[in-house]
Amino acid sequence: MAERNTGSHNGAPGGSGTLAGRRALVTGAGQGIGAAVARALAAQGAHVAATDRRAEGVEALAAEHAAAEHAVVDGGSKPGGITPYAMDVTDAAAVHSVVDTVTTRHGPLDILVNVAGILRPGPAAELSDEDWAATFAVNTTGVFHTARAVAPGMAARGRGSIVTVGSNAAGVPRVHMGAYAASKAASAMYTKCLGLELARTGVRCNVVAPGSTDTAMQRALWQDPEAPRRVIDGDPAAYRTGIPLGRIADPSDIAAAVLFLVSDPARHITMQELYVDGGATLR
Template sequence: MSPDTEFRGRLALVTGAARGIGAAVARAFVARGAHVIATDRDAQGLDRLAADHPDRLTVRPLDVTDPEAVEALVADVERTVGPLDVAVNVAGILHSSPVSALRDEDWAATFAVNTNGVLHVSRAAARRMVERGTGSIVTVASNAAGIPRTGMAAYAASKAAAVMFTKCLGLEVAARGVRCNTVSPGSTDTDMQRALWAEAGSTDRDAAARRVIEGDLATHRTGIPLGRIAAPEDVAEAVLFLASDRARHITLHDLYVDGGATLRA
């Protein structure tokens, strides 16, 4: 099968699609022949994405923290566009703070998007996929889910919960032909990564990237053995693989895309 037709005739829902990894995932699905339902709270970002792909991309503003809105959107998509073949959870936020200074509202907001949002979207999609006996759900988590990070307790905990939730869901729906996997990126060239650098007081993007690549003994952080920051497209390729028929015998898997940064701890 030609790479540009791998997902021809299939419908993929992507959350957090307005920018970064989510936008890269949406573009990659379109490039491989899929029709994409791109969702995000950022309506302007969605419009920019849609302008590049007017024929095979439908944008729908969505707050994944609202379970009723998620259920309504998925029901409407299946009624008016078609049955979902793939659902990809990319929407995520990060509040950086040491635990001693972590605000309750930031903890709650992080879990509302990174964990509850994954529940809402995956549940709505899985209910329908199991009835058809086919489907793939991919959650974009983080390598922070598998290794402690200073100043990132809320983010790491929320992503770890999302990973285990996705595995448990995958176990429940496997006999019905639905596969559930996660992709766990490391440092990736996105707005979120650049915001972290800015919070640390760095104005030199190249210097900040070098520090991440080299690691930091003071924060107990290894470097990146492959010597580069990931591009969003690197993560998108992993998502598309797990969503594709090439991965038809893979489920409950957590694929790290971090250049070896965690030494797969």
């Protein structure tokens, strides 16, 4: 009989913290929001399989975490671990192979966080076939591949949490972001549909929708020193409101929202989309 998720969890040995003993897989963990999510989960005791298409980023993250572990003083909270894996979310066979390897080495997965994403900006009517296909391959089909590989095991055990990091662009039209916004909207709705189908098994599926966040992807859009100020103040020419809170998010702000949604205090939350954008979408 499947074990239903009642909020408590007895997992494999690990660090101390609210997620002690749990096992997580994070995609796009080589930098930015993905790296921040992996750090946050590990800080709360989870063992994190940090994946990225480029191995260098997750290997550096794991090395950084290992060094921090050695620096923990007696009596301090012991973090979980981070193990790096090269994985291309657009390759279904590769995803299944990595998930199989992770579960064999570390045990069944309790948490999946889909962060991997790309942005190919351009006028909606002028996007190339390649840009459109590549954007959906990572941002939407990648989420499908990882969820399909992980969800059945969670459902069989009667517990688990899946969080997809989307974008506030999924709910508000953005100039030159047609492919990106559409792909994020699709992945958000897929995650909610999955959550509906899995709800009776005790598996929860939610979406975190960031606004402008200080990442390499965001900085690639900035063409001059005044660009960050325009993001905060708004840009009428681009039909874009500013950020009421007056700041661009840090990746740790997004990671904090993910951390809450995978935690026991969120045990009665599923199929929800949490906007973390400083009020930019006026929701």
